[in-house]
Amino acid sequence: RRSSSLSSSLSRSMSEQTIGKLAPMIDRVGLAFYTAYAHVEDVSAHLASIHNSDTRDRDRYGLLPLTSCILSSQELLLGLLYRTDLCDFRVGVDKFALGVAVSDILSSFKSVLDIAAALDREEGGNRDVEKRIIAQNQNGSTNTEPSSFFDQLAKAESLGLLSAGTKEAISSSLRIMGDNSPSSKYVRIDSKTVESLQHLNDALALGSDTNFALPLSDKSEENYCHLALAVPSLVRKSHENVEGGIEPSSHGPEDYIFQITHVILEHFFWYIENVLFAQPAGVENDGASLIILKHVLDTCTCVLGTLDYMLLADFHPLRVAVHGSSGFFSLAWHRIQAWFKRTFRATTKAMKLDHVHLCPEMFAQQTLYLQRLDRASASFRTMGFRHYALAERTIGSNSMGSAGKSFEQMQGAFLKHPSAEYNAAKYRVHEYTNVKYASFIGLGTQAVLDDANAALGNNVMAQDEVGYVDDDKGKGSNCGGEPALSRKFLVEMERCFVESDVQAFVGLFNTDNCRVEHPPGTLPYLGAKVKAYFQNFMKRHPVIHSFKCSSETAGHITVEVDADLFDSTRVQYQIKGDCVLDANDGSILRLLISGLVDMSATLCENDQRDFVWTGSNLSDPQSLEKTY
Numbered sequence: 001r002r003s004s005s006l007s008s009s010l011s012r013s014m015s016e017q018t019i020g021k022l023a024p025m026i027d028r029v030g031l032a033f034y035t036a037y038a039h040v041e042d043v044s045a046h047l048a049s050i051h052n053s054d055t056r057d058r059d060r061y062g063l064l065p066l067t068s069c070i071l072s073s074q075e076l077l078l079g080l081l082y083r084t085d086l087c088d089f090r091v092g093v094d095k096f097a098l099g100v101a102v103s104d105i106l107s108s109f110k111s112v113l114d115i116a117a118a119l120d121r122e123e124g125g126n127r128d129v130e131k132r133i134i135a136q137n138q139n140g141s142t143n144t145e146p147s148s149f150f151d152q153l154a155k156a157e158s159l160g161l162l163s164a165g166t167k168e169a170i171s172s173s174l175r176i177m178g179d180n181s182p183s184s185k186y187v188r189i190d191s192k193t194v195e196s197l198q199h200l201n202d203a204l205a206l207g208s209d210t211n212f213a214l215p216l217s218d219k220s221e222e223n224y225c226h227l228a229l230a231v232p233s234l235v236r237k238s239h240e241n242v243e244g245g246i247e248p249s250s251h252g253p254e255d256y257i258f259q260i261t262h263v264i265l266e267h268f269f270w271y272i273e274n275v276l277f278a279q280p281a282g283v284e285n286d287g288a289s290l291i292i293l294k295h296v297l298d299t300c301t302c303v304l305g306t307l308d309y310m311l312l313a314d315f316h317p318l319r320v321a322v323h324g325s326s327g328f329f330s331l332a333w334h335r336i337q338a339w340f341k342r343t344f345r346a347t348t349k350a351m352k353l354d355h356v357h358l359c360p361e362m363f364a365q366q367t368l369y370l371q372r373l374d375r376a377s378a379s380f381r382t383m384g385f386r387h388y389a390l391a392e393r394t395i396g397s398n399s400m401g402s403a404g405k406s407f408e409q410m411q412g413a414f415l416k417h418p419s420a421e422y423n424a425a426k427y428r429v430h431e432y433t434n435v436k437y438a439s440f441i442g443l444g445t446q447a448v449l450d451d452a453n454a455a456l457g458n459n460v461m462a463q464d465e466v467g468y469v470d471d472d473k474g475k476g477s478n479c480g481g482e483p484a485l486s487r488k489f490l491v492e493m494e495r496c497f498v499e500s501d502v503q504a505f506v507g508l509f510n511t512d513n514c515r516v517e518h519p520p521g522t523l524p525y526l527g528a529k530v531k532a533y534f535q536n537f538m539k540r541h542p543v544i545h546s547f548k549c550s551s552e553t554a555g556h557i558t559v560e561v562d563a564d565l566f567d568s569t570r571v572q573y574q575i576k577g578d579c580v581l582d583a584n585d586g587s588i589l590r591l592l593i594s595g596l597v598d599m600s601a602t603l604c605e606n607d608q609r610d611f612v613w614t615g616s617n618l619s620d621p622q623s624l625e626k627t628y
Contacts (some may be wrong), residue, residue: 015234017041028412033322033330034470038262046072046230047270060123061116061292062275067183067265070109070433071228071301074173076260077102078149078233081166082305083256086156090253090311099165105306106172108299110181116292117182123288146233147192147223149203154196157203167204174201178284189224235263251321253309255560258318262327264303268296269332273339283369290372290525297379302387312394319395327387337418340377344419347373354424357481358432358607372424377418384414428567431540435596436607442523466526484552489586497537497547510587520577520592540597542566555580557593571597 018041025032051065054122057149081102084095094349105540153170156162162170176183177197189197239256272293279289325332351366360367415424433442489508496505515524525533538544541563548560557579562572577593 002376015042015046017045029067030325031329031331033325034327037259037322037325037558038330040233040266040332042231043263043266044270045530047267047274050227050272051617058121061120061289062271062277063113063116063120063182064186065271065275066113066528067186068227069271070113070176070183071224071265072188072231073267074106074109075149075232076264077105077306077341078153078169078173079232079236080257080260081163081169082149082152082156085166086161088253090314092311094309096165097165099163099167099169099307101302101305101309103165103172105299105302106176108295108302110172110176111181111419112295112299113176114294115295119292120286135215142160146225146229147235148196148229150193150200154199154203157200160453166588170200171204174204183202187224187227189570191347193224215597231263234259252314252318254315254318257306257310258315258322261303261306262330263325265300266330266332268300269330269336270302272296272336273332281346282346283366285369287369290376294372294376294379297376297383301379301383303385304383307390307482308393310333310394313361315394336380339374340380341416343373344422348419348422353422354428354432355423357429372423381415381417388414391509395412424566427475430606431566435599438596439517439522443521448525466513466524484554485549485581488548489556489581490551493549494532494547500538500544501551502531502534502538506531510582510585514587514589514591516576516591517593518591519594519596540566545570551579557591559593559595561597564600565597571599573597 009378012180014036016034018039021041022032022036025035047068050068050510051059051062079100084093084098088095111343143396150173153162154167156172157167174197177179177187177189178184238259276289276293279285347370351363356363356366437527485525492504493508495501496508509530511528511530513527513531515526516530518522518533541561543564545562545564546560547563550558550560555578557577559575560572560573562570573595575593575595577595578588578590579588579593581587
């Protein structure tokens, strides 16, 4: 309600459609600001007009709206570079690095287009392209239509005002606009923009065979302005230099980059929700749209990276101006997150996930779909983590996000796998495989380490001596005599495991000179790292009912284990081997034990895999070296 010069330019850029949507959000100020700032309603209306009932049936993967997403985003990014090169003289602005980053984003745009076009060709073959041309806005051409930033960049180039980074980005743009790009099938460029593109292509010496002057049967078919400038022209209105100053942005010098990043993301979020999520889901389908989804989300991660080029001193005043609003208020982002949860749940509810993970050959269709879904999900979480890392870099991890979220809350929102059961199944198979090939764990690592040490002239036996000899070579070995394991010692060992007391377990060892191998001969836990052995054991057995220890002869230990596996299955098995104590203080020097739970019956009874290296003579270093 307050009159403010800071908000006036933003309000000038709002369409009537956006203003109409803000009324129900009067009590949700952060959401209302984000909806207006990111032009959420304008993006939605524009792309929906392109992906309408006339084109949807012939364009399964939404190449038409995807092209518009990319062209609009490209204009916004080129506008950023133009403004940075010609108007931004602040100390610390890294123009070259920003240009290269935008070049990388534009290259990812081109890759997404190529992937979508390849899937479209695979499914539909050669289609009638003319029927898929995106129609011009029904209002037709007018003399007031905004011009492309290609026109302004061409003029700036002729005056020698462009940085090397911006030229790199323009090179990537020209590949999107060239006649070999998938976008060329749907875009009819006006003569003024074609002239600018040709000028830039010649100036950057990118080759004379690129043709931007696509054939026009009728001037009314020119549609680049409609596809690429409909939303960017609204954004530009809020950054016009109405007072004649050199910095037109309403909320400071970082306002434009902060705004366009969210506008671009909303373009791709719309495409994900309305095109890719509209495809049939489930194992019975090939999930080809998930391939595009993964790459679109990777591109969104790159787009977020542009915010790394803000100057923090100027970003903080902007953050105050938008207090209570941030990308966390994107409803589309939350809907995409919920979609992954629903889809994982619906896909996996009737599956035996352990078998699918372990024996993909027996479940080919399920494996293919799940892998595509999981890769896309990982890309979504990577985008969230990129946002998390960006926030940490800009405001520090002790701060609260502008939406009132702590960094701990952000971790839970961004990084957690959407399906707890799917994630747990992978852990079960991982543990099963660890046990199955336990006699081989770490031996490859040890072989490489030994070779590296030998090449450097180091003592390759140094690690093997830990737990066997004194650190001080002038003294006699404390291993001699092999003290008997007292009843008190055995009871304390049992208590550590039953009560999950990791500190007490570590306290049983001489952490200056000790080792644990389980089974013997595998990569050891040395010194204080015996803590990691205990923690891994407890992850495998979250509940230990009993851990009965006994010792019939000095230096030897036998343990009867009764515990629950991570999947709540109760198991019993025996562990036995060497437990050698320091003669001086009774601490453990080495614990070399064998005996592992048999999980095959309870977990993966259909396992048919057996790798050839399991038959190697694992005690023979030369045989092991040949394996690698």
